[in-house]
Amino acid sequence: MKPIDIEKMIDDRPNDGIFRVHADIFRNEDLCELELKHIFEGNWVFVGLECQVAKPDDFFTTYIGRQPVIVARDSGGKINAFLNACRHRGAMVCQAAAGTRKHFVCPYHGWAYDSGGRNVSIPALAEGAYPPAFAKEDHNLRPVARFGNYRGFLFASLNADVLPLEDHLGEARTFIDLVVDQGEDGLEIVPGTVNYTFNANWKLQIENSADSYHFVPTHLSYIQLLGQRKTAEAAQRPSYLSNFREVDARRGSFTFAHGHNVLWGANDNPESRPLYRDIESVKRRVGEMKTKWMFYTRNLLIFPNLQLLENASLQIRVNRPLGAGKTEITTYCIAPKGESREARTLRIRQYEEFFNPSGLATPDDTVIFESCHAGQQSDLVDWQQGYMRGLGAGDPAISPEAVELGVTPVASISSSAGICDETLFHGPLREWRARLTRALGGAPT
Amino acid sequence: MTGDEAHRIAAELLYREALFLDERRWDEWLALYDAHPEFWVPAWRTDDTPTADTSTEVSLLYIASHLELAERIARVRSGKSAASSSLPRTAHIVSNVLAEMEGDAIVARSVITTQIFNIPRREQHIAITRCEHRLAAVGDGWRIKRKKMLLLNDYIPTMMDFYTI
Structure with missing residues (x-):
């Protein structure tokens, strides 16, 4: 497969009265891969409404592109979004579509996180003979790079290098x-x-x-x-x-x-x-x-x-x-x-x-x-x-x-x-x- | 009426409804319904709880009049709806029928899986439903007063209509 020339996908010459679109943008799987990576997983996307997490510890799960995420209001009332993937082996820590939980506990080895995504338990940590480097790692659920709320409409970006949400909108x-x-x-x-x-x-x-x-x-x-x-x-x-x-x-x-x-x-x-x-x-x-x-x-x-x-x-x-x-x-x-x-x-x-x-x-x-x-x-x-x-x-x-x-x-x-x-x-x-x-x-x- | 009699009436009516839908005998299908019928597919509130109140919650399909059922048939026949123009071939499989009397009505619970073959796409899928028919005596026969279909696999491929469920 030769590299895709994005410029050649759209014949955009308004001064000549021409605007044509190549069918590849609708059918090419390699292009779709690029869209998922750079458009859906690389910039602001809508994830849900604030009213879906009205009370502390309310959550819902969704996807940003291919990546599962949890949007949750923590016990202090702040709304966050983080990847629905345990830091230990990557299992989803929540399978439910929505609900109210103070903790997300990974079903695999029991690592637990609070409703703000912070790691609160690694079972048998002391007996685990972990090397010193382990303690230096961040064990929290990985937050999305940017999270914003415009009048109850919640948006997230997995890429930090984006405009402020209000400017984007x-x-x-x-x-x-x-x-x-x-x-x-x-x-x-x-x-x-x-x-x-x-x-x-x-x-x-x-x-x-x-x-x-x-x-x-x-x-x-x-x-x-x-x-x-x-x-x-x-x-x-x-x-x-x-x-x-x-x-x-x-x-x-x-x-x-x-x-x-x-x-x-x-x-x-x-x-x-x-x-x-x-x-x-x-x-x-x-x-x-x-x-x-x-x-x-x-x-x-x-x-x-x-x-x-x-x-x-x-x-x-x-x-x-x-x-x-x-x-x-x-x-x-x-x-x-x-x-x-x-x-x-x-x-x-x-x-x-x-x-x-x-x-x-x-x-x-x-x-x-x-x-x-x-x-x-x-x-x-x-x-x-x-x-x-x-x-x-x-x-x-x-x-x-x-x-x-x-x-x-x-x-x-x-x-x-x-x-x-x-x-x-x-x-x-x-x-x-x-x-x-x-x-x-x-x-x- | 004995339980056996109620079961025989309900099972025959359910099988007949399935046959009419599968053979696209729309007028005969509609004639099985009461003059003021309810045809209802709830949505799901959560993973475990379906919607229960059609006035305050969204349903996947809610038709509460004979007129609207007739409209659906007219739409299929109009030739002006792309979604209704290449009708799928279907087989409604009715099973697990349990019927009992509730006052003057027969209430029949069943499992109906509809096997749906999409002709242009060369693909098939199944709609899995747990159904409840409420039958009312009309004249010397029985009509469907209410049909509630709880769709278990509510991740819908493209579309659904009265004949795919």
């Missing part, structure tokens, strides 16, 4: 705020874990959520089904898509630094949202403008693994590559704390119906990703043409919506729906290229 934070501020007391996760996989590349998912072009053809059966719901029974399940009219919707996007982006759309059916019941108190708290944005559809990507989506319902979707052609998805239904039972139930039904792997929308996406993955094995169609819609519209000026929100993104587009812009995909791909180029010793472009 940049102005994309505005769109995290639009979710966190929906409830006076913040967010909570609605119980019930949903995990699924699909046999295709992870980047298909992050592009799909920024892709307004696919919505009607891919989800036509769902759109038609909602249009046919006229009975009283069906009216109990409103959806923002109930009177979906493609041509009317104003849409746009923001491209932020470091690979983050947002696809947004006006919502002329705000009363379908559970939050509508509290709209007056939300307005009093955050003002008219931000309230309006809370009711817009907003698909936020925090590169590379967090999607915070508010369209049919509100979802956190976390992706993890298991290989070039296999992706694991973990999703959370999140909600303002303290919303009424009626609003909560509506939220859950809207969530299940759209987002679940049993839903009426997501399966059409994931099955098509697998179809893409099969087609992308074709050497004769190596250059993908799905990145040029909108490229002829000229320089994306600062949109009125960017001015309204007070953000200065790298690019912002605001238009009628028909353009179905694809230049929104460029930001994450340029970040992808810059990170891999830098990691492989080249000059970032």
Whole structure:
């Protein structure tokens, strides 16, 4: 295998009206290895929510790339993240998904750690005839290199040489705020874990959520089904898509630094949202403008693994590559704390119906990703043409919506729906290229 | 009604439901259900505890009306859903049936494993469920009032729908 030339994976010549992507970025296992090492295990990734470790000694387990980690609140109340690997022989010290524990005890030889990851016991230490050098070693669970908490969203990096978290998130934070501020007391996760996989590349998912072009053809059966719901029974399940009219919707996007982006759309059916019941108190708290944005559809990507989506319902979707052609998805239904039972139930039904792997929308996406993955094995169609819609519209000026929100993104587009812009995909791909180029010793472009 | 009679009715209905799903006889399948049915796959709260309240917790699938079951069938037939267009071949294997009367209803517990062959992918997987059917007497027959399917392997390959579980 010859060395991979990252620069040649993306044909990026905006002045010539060209942006093409080579199919290798979706299918090449060596490239996926580099992505795991330098993107997922080499920079900030989302690991979970603070509300998952609400009390001292609460923990949950997850993965950063291929590496198992524990996120735990120690007995003193501080949240930490450390590798879920005993310092003795590497066994995972915790197999449970979540719980409350003062200690993590390795099942193999009994080394024990407290909820802050500090080693508190090495059985038969005194009788062990350890050499003096052993005492000089650090026996604690290995903490991640960087750990950060932005308004309850927990991020970690296994590489210390990264930007401060707030700089990494940049102005994309505005769109995290639009979710966190929906409830006076913040967010909570609605119980019930949903995990699924699909046999295709992870980047298909992050592009799909920024892709307004696919919505009607891919989800036509769902759109038609909602249009046919006229009975009283069906009216109990409103959806923002109930009177979906493609041509009317104003849409746009923001491209932020470091690979983050947002696809947004006006919502002329705000009363379908559970939050509508509290709209007056939300307005009093955050003002008219931000309230309006809370009711817009907003698909936020925090590169590379967090999607915070508010369209049919509100979802956190976390992706993890298991290989070039296999992706694991973990999703959370999140909600303002303290919303009424009626609003909560509506939220859950809207969530299940759209987002679940049993839903009426997501399966059409994931099955098509697998179809893409099969087609992308074709050497004769190596250059993908799905990145040029909108490229002829000229320089994306600062949109009125960017001015309204007070953000200065790298690019912002605001238009009628028909353009179905694809230049929104460029930001994450340029970040992808810059990170891999830098990691492989080249000059970032 | 004797326990034997309840068991015979429940087992036959469960086998018939499996047959209709496997032979894609959707209308006959839907006709097995009560006019106000519940079709429920809980999610898992933790490794050991499934969700119990559909109003406050996420389910893997929760359908609480005849209309929505019919919608699922219409979606399969529409030809406009990629996920529903290359239907898998399935075999629902019903076993460990235990039935008893609860008031006027028959409650049947069973284990149903669905063997699923994905045709375009040339791959197969199994959905393992512990099921509970609640049957209600309607006219001179029995209908499914509620079907609860506890999916044991909730690491879902790509998608699931009413016919894969």
